[in-house]
Structure formats: structure tokens, C-alpha cells
Amino acid sequence: MKPLFLANKMNKREFIKKTALGSASTLFWPLTSSPCLKVNLTDTKFMQEITYKEAVHVIETPKGLRCLICPNECTLKEGETSDCHNRKVIRGKLYTLAYGNACAINIDPVEKKPLLHFKPGMPTFSFGTAGCNFSCLNCQNWEISQVSPEDIRSYKATPQALVDAAIKQECSAIAYTYNEPTSYFEYMFETAKLARKAGLHNLMISNGYINPKPLMEIIPYLDAANIDLKVFDDTTYQQLSSGKLKPVLDSLQTLKKHNIWLEITNLIVPQWTDDMEYIDKMCKWLVKKGFENTPLHFSRFHPAHKLLHVRSTPLKTLLEARKIAKSRGVNYVYIGNVPEIDGESTFCSNCNKLLIQRKGYEIKANYIQGSICPECEHSIPGVWS
DSSP states (O other): OOOSOBGGGSOHHHHHHHHBOSOTTOEEEEOTTSTTOEEEEOOTTOSOSOOOEEOSSEEEETTEEEEOSSTTOOEEOTTOBOTTSOEEEETTEEEESOTTEEOEEEEEEGGGTTOSSBSTTOEEEEEEOSOOSOOOTTOTTHHHHTSOGGGSOOEEOOHHHHHHHHHHTTOSEEEEOSSOGGGGHHHHHHHHHHHHHTTOEEEEEEOOOOOHHHHHHHGGGOSEEEEEOOOSOHHHHHHHHSOOHHHHHHHHHHHHHTTOEEEEEEEEOTTTTOOHHHHHHHHHHHHHTTOTTSOEEEEEOOOOGGGTTSOOOOHHHHHHHHHHHHHTTOSOEEEESOTTSOOSOEEOTTTOOEEEEEETTEEEEEOOBTTBOTTTOOBOOSBOO
16 A cells, blocks of 8 residues: 655645644654554754765675665665665765655554564554665556656655654654665665664564575564565566565575564465466465464455556455465455455464454454453464563
8 A cells, every 4th residue: 555645745835834833943744544643753954966985885896886785685786776676876985865765654553564473563663765675567656666766756854863753753663664664775774773762663564585694784673574475486576576586585484484573475466366276375385484483474466566557456366365274374464455244354373263353444343351362272373462
């Protein structure tokens, strides 16, 4: 789902008129989904031209500067920009264009990420920038993910300004989301360090396409992640997103090994990722590798970006995928983007008692006692308090 604020949707004059309340140094974003909440960014340098910060994880090669943040490992010469649109060689150094340049900010329930077994109902301060290291044909946020910060209107928000805003709005977590946070790694990393120091949780909503070294750098500051596992076939992965399967699987295993609470999303795209053989192989791999208690979200595709001609995912396809996952031993399987069914409520995997009833992102009832099913006393995996 798109963030309610996109910086490129209004010019600077409109932004100031709509958001400045009493002081030019205090800016607000009104949130239509939660009228009582306002995002307050108090950095006096908040709205400026794009800023640049020297990138990390770079080596010099005879062919140019090579970025080692993600498996794309772009090698760039003077003036060239990376595949993620966020890294550029300027005067012989590689710079990130995303640092401090947020273009999408909102306060979301944690269920929207989706994270259904991590502190239900918790408000999250969610932000993103331009750019992504994938080029998904079905991208929902392509207006920001497939462009550079140089090509979109962004507003300067330092890591400290984001943390201060999250605290002021009584959010318990910061979510790195809307576009791929790997592409703004330096921004995420510095914000995450400050957030941890301030007692906030850090949530990474990611495609998992990140090299091992930067992933290990950010892990000490992460509390939870949702990783988008697009399809269990490498050829389709490359054709649909331009990425490869193995690095994503490696990231999943690394996050699990280091006890980051993890949930997995699989968007089922008709004609692309709806082959039940792929889904069956994925679920068998997940159980074999110890992910049987990792919540798995099958999400309905809606026409977007370059797949506008493809129909939405039929409900029967999603139900069949859920059936396969459960038959292979995945204990917590959800269906997303289908509000007309009870696809996102949590049931005990032992006795099938309803534990959390949800309607969309809203919690209607929560019967979990600590982390225990009140009916059979089975321990429910998750971070509940």
C-alpha cells in the first residue's frame, strides 16, 4: 500500500502552506488515516535541496568504483549512477543520494508491514526514499522506487529528526519501508543506531537482496523484518524483478540465525508466480530450513506498473497456496490484500483456537495471554509484549 505522503506530489509552496503551523522551522504532515496524528519534524534544515553523503562498502577497481551493498555490485565511473538509482560517482568518490532525503513518511500500524506476530497494534513511524535495487514489473510504489532522489522532490530529514518525530508521535518503532531500504543503507543504518539508543524498535521491510557484510552490520540494530520472497524459481526471479533467488534465501537464513523476528511475504502474481509447484518447493524449503514457525503471508496482486494487463490474483489461488503451505508444515499462514475473508487473523497451530481477530489492519480481539494460547497453553511464536 502506498504511503499517504509522497513528497513529489506537491511543490514546496503547497507543502509549506499545508504543513507549517506557527513556525517555519516546525513542519507537519497531516495523516488522513489518523486525523489526530501529525508527523512533527523539528530539524530547522528540514527542507533543502538534495544532500549527498559518501557511501560505505565501496572498493576501487580498474573499471571503476564498485558498490558492495547488494549482489548487483554495480561498477561505476565518473557521473554514472547505480542500478538502485541511489549511488553516483562524483569527483572520484561514490556518494549515496538518499541520505537525509525522505520522500514518503507515514504512521502505520505494524500490521501493515505486514508483521502480525510482532507487538500487535503498535504504531510505527514509517519512511522511505527514492530508489530500489530491483526493477519489479509489478511494483506498487514505482513512482518512487524506480527513480533517483535527483529526479524527485524530497525533503531533508536527518536521522535524528526522524527519531525525534517518532518519539513525539508516541511511535514505538521506526519502519524502513515503501522502497527498498538496502538502497538507502547508510540512512537506515544511522537512523537505526539512534533509534536503538532512544529505545525504539527497528523494522526492516525488504526484498532481502543485500550482501552478507552490510546485513551483519545492520543486524545488531534490527528487531524485526519482513522479507519479500517473490518466487521459488531463479529464472522467474530475474525476469520479474531483475534479482536472483539465492541471495534472498541467504538473507533469510542469516536473519533467522541471529534471532531477528522474521515474517515472509509471497506476492502471488498470475502468470508469473502462481505455479503451485513453485509454492510447494518454497514451503518444503522453509520447513526443511527451520522456518515452520515463521509467519508466511500470501498476498493478492493487483494490477500495477508494467503488469496493468494482468488480473488480480483469484481468491481460489490464494486459498490453494495456503492449503499447500499448511500441508507442508508451515504453522502460521496468512492471506493479505483480501479484506472480504478472515485471512489475517491468528489461530493457534496446536488447537486452532482464534487468538487474534483482525479486520484489515484493525485488531478486533486479542486473546493471547503473554505468548500462550489460553485454550491449550501452546506457546505462540512471536514478540507479543
